[in-house]
Amino acid sequence: MSLDGALGHVTEVLSGDYYQPTLGGSPYQIWSAAMVVNPLLRGLFGLEVDAIAQRLTFAPHVPANWASFQIGNLHVGSASLNLDYTRAPDSISLDVSRTGPGPCSLEFSPALSLRTQVVGAAINGRPVAFHVQANSEDQHVTVQLPLSTTQSKLRIRLSDDFGLSMDQESPPLGGSSRGLRIVSQSWTPSRDQLILELSGIPGSQYELAVWNPSQIASVDAAQLITDSAGAVSARVQFQAGEHSRRIVVHFKSRAASGQ
Numbered sequence: 555m556s557l558d559g560a561l562g563h564v565t566e567v568l569s570g571d572y573y574q575p576t577l578g579g580s581p582y583q584i585w586s587a588a589m590v591v592n593p594l595l596r597g598l599f600g601l602e603v604d605a606i607a608q609r610l611t612f613a614p615h616v617p618a619n620w621a622s623f624q625i626g627n628l629h630v631g632s633a634s635l636n637l638d639y640t641r642a643p644d645s646i647s648l649d650v651s652r653t654g655p656g657p658c659s660l661e662f663s664p665a666l667s668l669r670t671q672v673v674g675a676a677i678n679g680r681p682v683a684f685h686v687q688a689n690s691e692d693q694h695v696t697v698q699l700p701l702s703t704t705q706s707k708l709r710i711r712l713s714d715d716f717g718l719s720m721d722q723e724s725p726p727l728g729g730s731s732r733g734l735r736i737v738s739q740s741w742t743p744s745r746d747q748l749i750l751e752l753s754g755i756p757g758s759q760y761e762l763a764v765w766n767p768s769q770i771a772s773v774d775a776a777q778l779i780t781d782s783a784g785a786v787s788a789r790v791q792f793q794a795g796e797h798s799r800r801i802v803v804h805f806k807s808r809a810a811s812g813q
Contacts, residue, residue, distance in 0.1 A: 556590045558727060564590055573725045600663070605631050608656060612637065612648075613663040613694060618717025618765035619785075633658040633701070643715055643766040648708045652701050662708060663696040666715065669745040669769070669805065673711040684710070691739070714808055717765035718750075718788070734760040734790070737798070748803040754792045761787040774802040 555564050564586040567579030575581060595601050600613030608631035616623065621641050628635040633656055638649040648662055666672070668688060672695045675684040685696045699706055722733050735753040742749075754760055761779075764770070767786040770778065776788040790799060 555724075558724065562587060572728055572730055574728050599625065601625075601628070603628070603630055607659075608633065609659045609661065610635060611661045611663070613661075613665070614639065615665045615692075617719035617763075618667075619719045619763040630658050632656040635660070635701070643768070644712055646710045646712065650699065650701060650706045650708070652704055652706075658701045660699040660701055660706075661696060662699060663694045664710075665692045665694055666712070667717050668693055668741050669748075670715045671713045673713055675708065675710045677706060677708050679707075682708075714769060714805075715766050716748075716769045716805070718748075718762045718803075719765070720760070720762050732758060734762075746805050746807075748805075750801050750803070752790060752799045752801065753797060754790070754799070756792050756794050756796050758792050760790045760792075762790070763787050769805050771804045771806045773804070775799055776801045 555568075559581075563581050564583070565575035565579045565581045566583045566586045567576045568574070569576050598615060600611065600615060602611040602613075603609075604611075610628060610630045616639075623639050625637045625639075628637065633652050633654040635658070636651045638651075640647045640649075646664055650660060652658060668691075670693070672684060672686055675682050675695070675697050677697075677699060682697060687694055687696070695710060697708060697710065699708055720734055720736075725731055725733075732755050737751040737753050739751075740749045741747070752760075762776075764778070764786045767778070773788055776790045778786060779789050780786050788801070788803075790801065792799065
């Protein structure tokens with residue numbers, strides 16, 4: 555919405571049927587504009603600053619196909635931090651640079667799939683303790699970084715990492731939604747199958763980007779395809795009259811996956 559109208563034109567009320575403001579909604583509300591920024595900082599990136607304790611919490615929930623991103627000029631008390639996040643099939647790396655006086659620390663807690671196993675963690679090449687906590691949707695591995703130097707590098711080693719993501723596009727103004735919905739997801743207790751309940755438009759085709767496809771043995775009700783750049787996705791074709799579909803991702807055994 556922040557890109558579809560004039561700058562700052564973020565309405566407080568949207569139509570439930572079409573992508574358009576309603577007549578009863580004010581187009582300029584500070585809480586509506588804030589809800590463009592707040593979900594990015596607190597939701598997507600999981601940023602929270604405690605200025606008194608001079609601590610930054612960084613708990614990102616980013617799309618699985620985001621291999622890297624940077625966040626700069628984060629003020630934590632008297633310090634300023636720059637974060638450089640990189641993800642590979644077998645690791646997550648975080649480079650932190652800081653300027654400014656005073657003590658400063660970082661709690662890094664990225665989200666992982668429930669299948670992923672954490673092998674170890676190291677700061678500047680030295681092993682450090684980590685803690686893993688799971689919920690019904692994902693799990694987080696948490697590492698504490700005392701930022702006592704101007705440069706710090708954290709590397710978390712992983713095995714059996716996996717993820718699915720989809721790129722959403724807003725419909726034209728005044729149009730109805732045609733996007734894919736992931737209604738629910740569930741894992742088998744052994745984490746060898748992922749079941750997704752999907753909702754879409756009959757006759758439409760959708761694609762889910764696959765992170766670390768070497769983990770997959772087969773997929774029910776979807777087709778794995780590879781583009782010219784080598785990226786793999788799961789293609790889902792809704793038939794005429796079909797509004798919902800269940801796909802099941804079957805994984806290789808952990809030894810066979812080569813992780």
